[in-house]
Amino acid sequence: MYREQIKVLDCTVRDGGLINNHNFDQRFVREVYKAVSASGVDYMEIGYKNSKSLFSSKEFGLWKFCDDDVIRKITEGIESSTKIAVMVDVGRVDLDDVKPASESPVDMIRVASYVKDIDKAIFMANHFFDKGYETTINIMAISRDQGTELEEALHQIEQEAKVGAVYIVDSFGALYQETTEHLVKLFKKILKTKEVGFHGHNNQQLAFGNTIEAIIHDANYMDGTVYGIGRAAGNCPLELLIGFLKNPKFDIRPILDLISNELVPLRNKIEWGYIIPYAISGMMNEHPRLAMALRQSAGKENYREFYESLMNPELD
């Protein structure tokens, strides 16, 4: 039995780009696009749409900016019904850079926002909607923002935002099934005219389990990345999600090939996945930035010390 409304979004290149400054080469990105297209994945998020006046294109790769022409080089000649998505952060995009959807290879723009920035996120989402894009708002760091401000933000989105879906983003990998269930039910209750999405991080090996939990409680937009690639602990592995879903339109085999040929070799060069400091960050409901810094230092395996430093932070 499957639920036809479920949409799967691959964010391999977008979230994976957070590990390598968005420097995937075009060949790799085409391979991802080929594989997710052949697997029947609904959307592929190919990167961020950031303003070049804010970020240097010398420092960051193509997928930090996602020029339309660059995207066309990726999709050209590949048979696909997979739609292209890009992510924008509040305050980091020049709205005038974004052409009308009818002139762009991009189908969907996802606005990532903290609860405190929700007014700006709604403004941006509506702007892109009016330009003809599918839109979502993705509420980050939700494990920290579960109070009345979240509820107000959701009411405001329901009333004002022209978005198809609103995502629960477990940025810190801190949610358990019960918190996921609670949040999905809260979102469903308030967002009567929108779909609910879920984007997990895998710090505690719960990204897939929480994604299933979200599906059980009627979230319909699900994010995954191939082999779980993504910042720090990474994301819900797309292959597990495709293996779980019963919709006959999905085919896991092209994803398996992509892992064999691309992701396993890549994992030997850059690090993501189940690594103890990321697990500790998740347990403590902390941003992984301190753990990421630790992994770049000589003390990368000093887990106890890292744990103590989070438990007993030095107060200036």
Add this chain to the structure above:
Amino acid sequence: MYREQIKVLDCTVRDGGLINNHNFDQRFVREVYKAVSASGVDYMEIGYKNSKSLFSSKEFGLWKFCDDDVIRKITEGIESSTKIAVMVDVGRVDLDDVKPASESPVDMIRVASYVKDIDKAIFMANHFFDKGYETTINIMAISRDQGTELEEALHQIEQEAKVGAVYIVDSFGALYQETTEHLVKLFKKILKTKEVGFHGHNNQQLAFGNTIEAIIHDANYMDGTVYGIGRAAGNCPLELLIGFLKNPKFDIRPILDLISNELVPLRNKIEWGYIIPYAISGMMNEHPRLAMALRQSAGKENYREFYESLMNPELD
């Protein structure tokens, strides 16, 4: 809030021993015992009690046999309230080898059984109970055996078996939260006088999530292994379980040290964890033995071919 009845059992040496023919050296096993003792873990399962007339002590290490004197060398001089458990398989133990509990360092004997062998398992468990041991029956491969035979077995255990707990063992890493919930509820309904336990395998990164699910539905005996070590995909990581449980008796820090000092170096020598052929076995509800054979072969990264071979097995 915590539930005082929850018991945590570490099976690092027992399940991990399935990767290296039970050849951990005594220094390593003492380090595990020190760490789990200092962390407040309730039980440490140190290996199998197998008959030396069935298995060669040249081929297998000490933890395949778990002689009382060998165990004493491990526990000697270490302050601990952690109890020692051993596992026995139906048909592989010489009952006369097992001394009365009062003469042994072992506190608990866990009988691993398939549904079809449940009569033998009950006989064995009762034999050990009468010798003074705590006992459990661990029902393996439960994702394959969910029919009326399982229900009959549970009724029989409830009526005849002198055991403290009965475990759901997800040998194939095939359970999802909904199947876990269903099984825990079934066990609880029939086993009115016993506790329910859960032992997960991590093929689909769901061992921890399913363990939480089992806890939610009132299972009280939980298995984990340090850094998730165990056959093939491994088990529920003990550190995540300890991080999740709120019982103040647990301390994660000695486990973190053990991972830094012992498990990370060990993982560079022997393989376990999230590896695609094990994930495929889990999705397909298959024993991991074919995937384990693949990982020893030149085609170890040929995931598609392996997937096809499970989907379309050659019939003799």
